[in-house]
Amino acid sequence: MSTPPRRAGPGFGVxxxxxxxxxxxxxxxFNSHVVQxxxxxxxxxxxxxxxxxxxxxxxxxxxTSVFFGGGTPSLMPPSLLAxxxxxxERLWPLADDVEITLEANPTSAExxxxxxxxxxxxxxxxxxxxxxxxxxxARLGRxxxxxxxxxxxxxxxxxxxxxxxxxxxxxxxxxxxxxERELTHALALEPEHLSVYQLTMEPETPFHRLHExxxxxxxDEEATLAMHRLTREMLAAAGLPAYEVSNFARPGRECxxxxxxxxxxxxxxxxxxxxxxxxxxxxxxxxxxxxxATRLAVTSTRHPARWLRQALNEDGAGxxxxxxxxxxxxxxxxxxxxxxxxxxxxxxxxxxxxxxDIAEPVLAKLRxxxxxxxxxxxxxxxATEAGLLVLDRVIAELADALAPVNDTRLxxx
Numbered sequence: 369m370s371t372p373p374r375r376a377g378p379g380f381g382v383x384x385x386x387x388x389x390x391x392x393x394x395x396x397x398f399n400s401h402v403v404q405x406x407x408x409x410x411x412x413x414x415x416x417x418x419x420x421x422x423x424x425x426x427x428x429x430x431x432t433s434v435f436f437g438g439g440t441p442s443l444m445p446p447s448l449l450a451x452x453x454x455x456x457e458r459l460w461p462l463a464d465d466v467e468i469t470l471e472a473n474p475t476s477a478e479x480x481x482x483x484x485x486x487x488x489x490x491x492x493x494x495x496x497x498x499x500x501x502x503x504x505x506a507r508l509g510r511x512x513x514x515x516x517x518x519x520x521x522x523x524x525x526x527x528x529x530x531x532x533x534x535x536x537x538x539x540x541x542x543x544x545x546x547x548e549r550e551l552t553h554a555l556a557l558e559p560e561h562l563s564v565y566q567l568t569m570e571p572e573t574p575f576h577r578l579h580e581x582x583x584x585x586x587x588d589e590e591a592t593l594a595m596h597r598l599t600r601e602m603l604a605a606a607g608l609p610a611y612e613v614s615n616f617a618r619p620g621r622e623c624x625x626x627x628x629x630x631x632x633x634x635x636x637x638x639x640x641x642x643x644x645x646x647x648x649x650x651x652x653x654x655x656x657x658x659x660x661a662t663r664l665a666v667t668s669t670r671h672p673a674r675w676l677r678q679a680l681n682e683d684g685a686g687x688x689x690x691x692x693x694x695x696x697x698x699x700x701x702x703x704x705x706x707x708x709x710x711x712x713x714x715x716x717x718x719x720x721x722x723x724x725d726i727a728e729p730v731l732a733k734l735r736x737x738x739x740x741x742x743x744x745x746x747x748x749x750x751a752t753e754a755g756l757l758v759l760d761r762v763i764a765e766l767a768d769a770l771a772p773v774n775d776t777r778l779x780x781x
Contacts, residue, residue: 378633379432379463381625382422382456384415385639386441387672393509394578395536397570399641399670400439408445414679414686415448415638416455418668421685422636423459425646429634431460433467433625436490442472446481450488467530467624469494474512474520482527492623493524494563495533500553501546504539521557530621532561537595538587539567544594551598555606561617562608564599566592593757600753613708613756630709632702632721640675640686642668648692662721663693663701699724699770707763712750719773727778730769734762 389400434456436449449470456462469492470485472478482493497517499505505513512520517533524531535554537547554562567586569576578584587595600610608616612630615623628635637644644666667689669675675686693701699722706713719725731749734740739755739762742748755762771778 378631379624379628380426380429380460380633381433381435381628381635382419382431382460383625383635383637383639383642383644384434384436384441384452385637385642385668386436386438386444387640388443389438389440390443391509391511394574395508395567395570397573398439401672406443408448410676410680412448412451414676415452417679418638418685419452419455419459419636421683421687422638422644422646426460426634426636429460430463431456431466432463433628434469435625436468436470438471440473440478441470442478442481442485446484446488449485449490453489467492469623469625471496472520472524473510474517476516479520479523482523486527491528492530492532493528494623495521495524495531497521497533498536499539500535500550504542507540508536518557521559530560532563532617532623533559534563534565536565536567537599538592540584540586542587542591542595544591544598547595548598548602551602555602559608560621561615561623562603563615564603565614566596596757609710611710613759627709630705632705637666637668638685640668640672641670644668663698665689665691665693667691695722695724695772696770698722700767703766703770704763707749707751707759707766710750712748715747715749723772724770725773725778726766727769727771730765734765 385399387399387401388403388406390402390404392400392402434453436444441449453468468490470490471494472482473496485493495517496510497520498508498510500514500517502513505517521531521533533554535550567575569579569586575584579586586592599616603610603616607618609619610616611622612626615626617623632645634645634647636646644664646664646666648662648664666687669678669686669688679686699718702718702721703713715725726749731740731742734755735742738752739758741750741752743750749766751759751762
């Protein structure tokens with residue numbers, strides 16, 4: 369299986385978090401808040417301030433991708449998005465082929481702004497379709513119908529150079545045969561990229577509370593596994609192989625911004641609750657980690673009103689914490705992100721990033737169990753199809769086997 373095309377390094381991205389929604393889905397634990405009206409004139413200077421904070425801390429970087437996420441960022445006025453992109457272009461060089469993604473819901477109100485968002489610079493739209501069945505959409509708390517979702521996707525393809533949509537599988541009461549029909553319907557739309565997420569019961573969500581009370585029943589393990597296999601087989605046969613656990617695309621049409629995360633690149637994160645990963649030397653006075661740290665983890669204030677106040681009147685960015693990641697933390701993050709992808713983990717890069725490697729006896733055991741494969745002179749580690757089914761276990765065992773490169777535990781015993 370071919371791997372996604374690589375750029376020269378992971379790239380550098382900017383993530384903008386718009387935390388507002390018109391309604392809250394019962395399965396969602398994202399940092400999103402229901403409001404009917406947002407005063408954009410208050411938020412624009414706060415976002416601009418935060419961009420100005422990140423720019424001098426990332427010198428020499430060219431922006432290869434921008435991602436507007438949420439919340440529901442398509443509720444953002446197109447003029448605000450345009451102003452943010454204009455400021456980014458002044459603060460950093462933008463790659464000639466920069467990918468600019470906007471998440472959107474397929475409601476008629478949001479469809480009306482598609483052309484304005486494209487004119488502002490968005491060249492990739494990611495639609496939160498979630499289901500192509502009206503009864504399922506209602507149970508998921510979605511405010512659109514399947515017909516509206518299809519109309520939105522068809523319109524998006526006419527307006528934006530690239531368009532994608534999301535689906536949720538293993539929904540309450542769902543059967544493999546029903547999911548097969550739904551996937552067939554989705555593939556008939558000929559998407560170039562599709563994200564398929566398994567429904568999980570996130571703590572503190574309405575779905576989790578119903579599940580705990582026995583009032584919401586998910587498919588059993590056998591049915592869930594059957595739907596997982598159907599997804600991978602049907603999408604691969606349609607020319608959309610998995611390039612990450614939940615993401616499928618035609619070769620060359622992968623989401624470059626998400627690949628940046630999984631390849632453990634640097635990125636700025638702007639907005640309530642946003643996270644960033646910056647070069648270790650980026651923030652003067654940051655808490656020092658161990659020698660050899662290569663990353664700073666930057667966390668923004670979660671609550672919108674507090675973030676807005678900070679960004680406007682206090683630190684100019686709404687930052688809660690700047691932490692120097694220790695070498696083992698860097699190794700763990702790279703391991704967690706890279707093993708989700710088809711291209712896997714590069715051990716030479718792991719060593720360069722963190723000064724750590726993985727003990728050979730554990731690698732040999734996971735290979736013998738058929739859960740892990742190696743390539744490129746055993747310097748690249750990838751989960752097999754069987755390994756992906758128990759990926760949490762594989763990652764946990766690899767994490768336990770991490771050690772500094774001069775540790776004797778790395779050698780065969």
